[in-house]
Amino acid sequence: MRSYPEHVTIEGDVFYFEKILKEDFFSVNALYKNQTGARYVLKVSGFNFILGSLLRPLAMFFSWREYRIYRMIRDIEGIPALGPRCGLSGYFHRFVEGKTLHELGEGAVLPEDFFPRLMEIIKKLHERRIFYLDLNKRGNVILGDDLKPYLIDFQVSIFFKRRRGIWGRLSDRVFNSLIREDIYHVYKHKRNFQPHLMTPEETQLAQRTHFNVLLNRYCGNPYRKLKRRIYPSGSNEIIWYKWKKMSDKSRRMP
Secondary structure (H helix, E strand, O other): OOOOOOEEEEOOEEEEEEEEEEEOOOEEEEEEEOOOOOEEEEEEEOOOOOOHHHHHHHHHHHHHHHHHHHHHHOOOOOOOOEEEEEOOOEEEEEOOOEEEHHHHOOOOOOOOOHHHHHHHHHHHHHHOOEEOOOOOOHHHEEEEOOOOEEEOOOOOOEEOOOOOHHHHHHHHHHHHHHHHHHHHHHHHHHHHHOHHHOOHHHHHHOOOOHHHHHHHHHHHHHHHHHHHHHOOOOOHHHHHHHHHHOOOOOOOOO
16 A cells, blocks of 8 residues: 555656655655655555555545645645656655754744745635645645745645535635635744744734634544544654654654
């Protein structure tokens, strides 16, 4: 289910497996490198828990769904270049040299234009009717070595197709309410990393709306409680970063 090739040809160039970049309960990310030092990431979807193999069709669905969304936004600056598919559950994208906000921590010094640039990425996603949804995870936002923001991982993002009539109006209303959650998380991160640069308007946007409070109460909180019962030691992302800091990494993750 999570197998990956030793080497792969992308646009006529051969890339060789270098290492496992990240592995969690829902996917594995393998790093590939060519002779000139260029790198690609292979993301293979698969559920790494008891009876997870029974959900193979669902993993394939999520992989193709994520790839479809990626194709819709691949020309946006700040989205890593998209590569080819790999089997039924994997695809490649360019590796971004840099560090995630999770790795940097709140004491890190970010460029003053980091969050305005990140907000531009989110706005362009919204213009294409894509609700990112997973922006609360700092591991999905990267400060590149070029000092620009990059956004990765669209596995749970949602595309809202344009519709007509009453269903179209209802869809628009839901979409416009949901994307406020993305905006909230951008400015929440800015408030944590660059509070001195927050404007009054941004401070207001860093507060949840009534709709999002209800959404978090009746959807977000129950979901997190369920995850804590399944994974008592923390979320898959938190467990991964704890594992990275261990002096003995001989134990596989998770």
